[in-house]
Amino acid sequence: MPTYRDEAVVLRTHKLGEADRIVTVLSRRHGKVRAVARGVRRTSSKFGARLEPFSHVDVQFATGRTLDVITEAVTLHAYSEPLCSDYERYTTGEVLLETADRLVSEEGQPSARQFSLLVGALHALTSGTSDGPRPASMVMDAYLLRAVATAGFAPALAECAVCGAPGPHEAFSPASGGMVCRRCRPPASALLAPGTLDYLCALISGDWPATREATDVVRRQASGLIAAFVSWHLERGLRTLAYLDR
The missing domain is CATH 2.40.50.140 (Nucleic acid-binding proteins)
Incomplete structure (x- = not known):
């Protein structure tokens, strides 16, 4: 053979x-x-x-x-050895694996970027980032944003996702594709807390030092928006997200 x-x-x-x-x-x-x-x-x-x-x-x-x-x-x-001894990091790792499995749907197609993102996220989850240890939820959110962006579903953060008007804007709509201006904002869009947009930009660019000062309110809001955005573009929710200890 x-x-x-x-x-x-x-x-x-x-x-x-x-x-x-x-x-x-x-x-x-x-x-x-x-x-x-x-x-x-x-x-x-x-x-x-x-x-x-x-x-x-x-x-x-x-x-x-x-x-x-x-x-x-x-x-x-x-990576399984340190993850299996920590429930939060283990369940976070399961989200990473399911996301990679869902985003790379065709077998045999080169996916070097997705592979590198997954290995980098597992390393950050078990050994910390270049800027020191980070919460498991932060590592997961950074991976989810960058993985869906690599797959072609990058959220619009610098301009309105509907009309393209330059930002910064104050509302985020997962169904619309990211930040939306006041004219295009659909019902039930989320109004961002101060600092959330900057935090999302830092996560998607991999700027770990810029995430250090994020407050719990900012991190929780961003995590919810990212989960909703990824679930929308995958057409159904990630099964493993339900097991996360938030």
């Missing part, structure tokens, strides 16, 4: 037969891949523990007729 090798993050697994698993990964060069890991549920398996969700691995695949087969896996970062 032809083989290929790639760096990947395990998104989810499913049982197959008595000892196998179907493993879904997001890889750097081959996008999302579903492959069979044979015998990994046996206690004698050499790499079963390396193919659990959150694992960042170097994987070798053999090309199969329907599903590829994982023939080797080497752990690069075991």
Whole structure:
């Protein structure tokens, strides 16, 4: 069988037969891949523990007729170990995996940017950012904004999402695509608290130092708006968001 090798993050697994698993990964060069890991549920398996969700691995695949087969896996970062001991960070990590799985819908399509964002978010969740530790909710919100923006659904923050009038504006509408001016503002749009717009801009640009002074009110409002925005553009809510301890 032809083989290929790639760096990947395990998104989810499913049982197959008595000892196998179907493993879904997001890889750097081959996008999302579903492959069979044979015998990994046996206690004698050499790499079963390396193919659990959150694992960042170097994987070798053999090309199969329907599903590829994982023939080797080497752990690069075991993000599952620190996450499994912290409920808040574990459930936040589950949101990251589900989002990546939903945004990269086509198997085999290159998704290097989405892969890099996911690895960066898992690293920030377990080891902190370049500017020091950050709350799990902040890491999640930054990832969600940047991931949907990479997928082509960036929220309009500097101008009105409807008419394009330059901002800053005071209201945010997930259904309209971001900030809206007074003329275009639909019913039930959220009026932003002072500092929320700047905080959203810092999250989407990855400016961690600028997020340090955000108040609890700003962070809570931004988190709710981001969840609503992502759910709207994914056409249904993220299942894992319901398990977050807010």
